[in-house]
Amino acid sequence: MRFVTGAALAALSFAAPALSQNSTPVFSPDRVRAHVEFLADDLLEGRNAGTRGYDLAAKYVASQYQSLGLKPAGADGGWYQQVPLQKSSLADTNGSVTIGGKSFRNGVDVLFSPSAREAAQSLEAPVVFVGFGLVAPEHGLDDYKGLNVKGKYVAFLSGFPKGLPSDIAAHLASEKAKFAQAHGAIGTISVMTPTSLKAFSWERRAAYADADSYTWVAPDGKAHVEAPGIQAGAALHGPAMEALFAGAPRSLKSVLAEAEKNGARPKGFALKPTVKIERRSVKSIVNSPNVLAVLPGSDPALKDEYVVLMGHLDHDGVDETLAGADKIYNGAMDNAAGISTMLEVAHAMVNSGTKPKRSILFAAVTAEEDGLLGADYLARYPLPKGGKVVGVVNLDMPVLTYDFTDVIAFGAEHSTLGPIVERAAGLDRVTLSPDPIPEQGVFTRSDHYMFVRQGVPSVFLVTGYAGAGKKANDDFEANHYHQVSDDLKVPFDWKAGAKFARINYLIAREIADTPEAPRWYADSFFGKIFAKDQPKAPALAKKK
Known part of the structure; x- marks a missing residue:
C-alpha cells in the first residue's frame, strides 16, 4: 500500500x-x-x-x-x-410502415419495435418535419416553433446538432418523444443522418429488428412509458426516407447536407405523404x-x-x-x-x-x-x-x-x-x-x-x-x-x-x-x- x-x-x-x-x-x-x-x-x-x-x-x-x-x-x-x-415482442412478420401508399417491411428500410401497451395498431396520420426535434431555447433550439403537429407524426433527424456539449446533446436527444408529445404529436419518425449511421450502421441496427423490448411495470399495473401520448414510432433508411420527402419543399439530400454542418438548425415544414404504422405485439x-x-x-x-x-x-x-x-x-x-x-x-x-x-x-x-x-x-x-x-x-x-x-x-x-x-x-x-x-x-x-x-x-x-x-x-x-x-x-x-x-x-x-x-x-x-x-x-x- x-x-x-x-x-x-x-x-x-x-x-x-x-x-x-x-x-x-x-x-x-x-x-x-x-x-x-x-x-x-x-x-x-x-x-x-x-x-x-x-x-x-x-x-x-x-x-x-x-x-x-x-x-x-x-x-x-x-x-x-x-x-x-x-417483455414486449412483435407478434409476427406482417407489420409494416406505409409511406404515401408504398409499404416497407421491418428490418429492411424501416425499423420499429413492439408496443408496450397496445396489442394491435394501425395508426395513419400526416407528417411534419421538425428538424432535430429538440426544444432548448437556452441553446438556440426551438424546432417546433411555428409548426402545427397536433394529431400528426413528427419526422426528426436522428441524433443532435453538431457543436452542442455532448452530455447535454445526448440528454436532449433522449427527450425527443417527450418534446413531440408536449406539442400534441401522436407518433415519431426518425430520419437517419450520415453522422448517426457512421456511429452505428443501418446493418447493425437492422440486426435488432426482431428484438424484444422491455419496460418496468408500476405498482398500479401499468407498463411504464416515458411518453404515453406517442402511440407509434419508426426509424427510416434509404428508399423509405426518399419516399417520406417526396414532393417536399426541400430535398432530403439538402436537409441531410445541412445537418452535417456545425451548429446547423434545419427548419421544419409539412410533408406531403401520410404515414401508417401497423404492428401487433404480445406481452409477458x-x-x-x-x-x-x-x-x-x-x-x-x-x-x-x-x-x-x-x-x-x-x-x-x-x-x-x-x-x-x-x-x-x-x-x-x-x-x-x-x-x-x-x-x-x-x-x-x-x-x-x-x-x-x-x-x-x-x-x-x-x-x-x-x-x-x-x-x-x-x-x-x-x-x-x-x-x-x-x-x-x-x-x-x-x-x-x-x-x-x-x-x-x-x-x-x-x-x-x-x-x-x-x-x-x-x-x-x-x-x-x-x-x-x-x-x-x-x-x-x-x-x-x-x-x-x-x-x-x-x-x-x-x-x-x-x-x-x-x-x-x-x-x-x-x-x-x-x-x-x-x-x-x-x-x-x-x-x-x-x-x-x-x-x-x-x-x-x-x-x-x-x-x-x-x-x-x-x-x-x-x-x-x-x-x-x-x-x-x-x-x-x-x-x-
Whole structure:
C-alpha cells in the first residue's frame, strides 16, 4: 500500500478525516478475483435479467452482504426489491410502415419495435418535419416553433446538432418523444443522418429488428412509458426516407447536407405523404430483483441521508443462434468487475473500524442492458423508505487489464462530487482526467443517470486513458464489449481491481462523512432541469 507525503495530506486537510490512507483497510486482489470468477462463470448463463442465471447471481450478492453483516434494504426486510419487467415482442412478420401508399417491411428500410401497451395498431396520420426535434431555447433550439403537429407524426433527424456539449446533446436527444408529445404529436419518425449511421450502421441496427423490448411495470399495473401520448414510432433508411420527402419543399439530400454542418438548425415544414404504422405485439411479465443492502450511518443528524454505491448485475445471457461453441455472454468486465468492486468496498466499509456518518446503500441492479430499468425503478421507488439519496457513484465496466494511472468520472464537472473524486484518486497518486470520448455522451448512458433525472448528483467512474489506458480501453471495446469473449480469458490485472476498489472506498467515505451533502453547480445543465429548487454550489471558474 502506498502512502502520500505529509505535505500532500496537509493540502487535503479540508477533506473528510476518512480520506487519510493511514486508516484505509486492506483491499484484496484475491477477493476481487473471486467475485468476478463466480459471477462470470458459465454456470450463471450470462446473468440475463429474469433468468435462473441472474437469480443465482442475485443470491450470491445477497449472501456476500449477509456475510459482511450489512442490513437488508429490500422490500419486507429482505435483500431484494423485485422489479416487475414487461417483455414486449412483435407478434409476427406482417407489420409494416406505409409511406404515401408504398409499404416497407421491418428490418429492411424501416425499423420499429413492439408496443408496450397496445396489442394491435394501425395508426395513419400526416407528417411534419421538425428538424432535430429538440426544444432548448437556452441553446438556440426551438424546432417546433411555428409548426402545427397536433394529431400528426413528427419526422426528426436522428441524433443532435453538431457543436452542442455532448452530455447535454445526448440528454436532449433522449427527450425527443417527450418534446413531440408536449406539442400534441401522436407518433415519431426518425430520419437517419450520415453522422448517426457512421456511429452505428443501418446493418447493425437492422440486426435488432426482431428484438424484444422491455419496460418496468408500476405498482398500479401499468407498463411504464416515458411518453404515453406517442402511440407509434419508426426509424427510416434509404428508399423509405426518399419516399417520406417526396414532393417536399426541400430535398432530403439538402436537409441531410445541412445537418452535417456545425451548429446547423434545419427548419421544419409539412410533408406531403401520410404515414401508417401497423404492428401487433404480445406481452409477458417477469420479475427480476435489485439486490440492496445498507450500512447504517453513525451520525443521528445524517444517518437518514444515503450515499448509493451501485453497479448493474445483469448481462446479455445466452444466444443459441451464435456460430461456434461459445454462446454465453459472461460479462466478466461488463459488469462482474463493477459488482466485484462494490463488494470489495462494502467489505472495506465494514472493516474500516469507523462507521460512516451517512448511511451507505449498496445496490446491484437489474436490467441495465434492457434500458437502465432496475436503476430507474430504484430511483423512483427508493428503499429504505424515509431516507434521502444525496449522491450516487456508479461502477459500470471498469477495464481492469492494466495498472491505471488516471480515472474518468463522467459527470464530475456538474457537481461537487468532482473534487471529491479528484481528492480520493490523488491519495493513490491517480489523477482525474476529463471525458476522453465526449462525442459518445457517456454520462447519460448508465444507471446513475436515472438518479440524475430525480435530481441526485451522480458520477460514473471508470479507469482512464492515460499511459496504457487508451490502448487497453480501445482493445476491450473493439474485441470484447458485448461479445462472448468478455469472459475470464480476458487478461485481468487483479491488483488494478483492488486499487480501483480502494479509490471508490475513499470517494464513498468522503461523501458519507463530509458535513455538506453533494450539490450541483449553479451552472450545471442537469442541476437546472432536474434539481431546480435544490441549493447549488457556486459555478466553477472556467479554465482559460
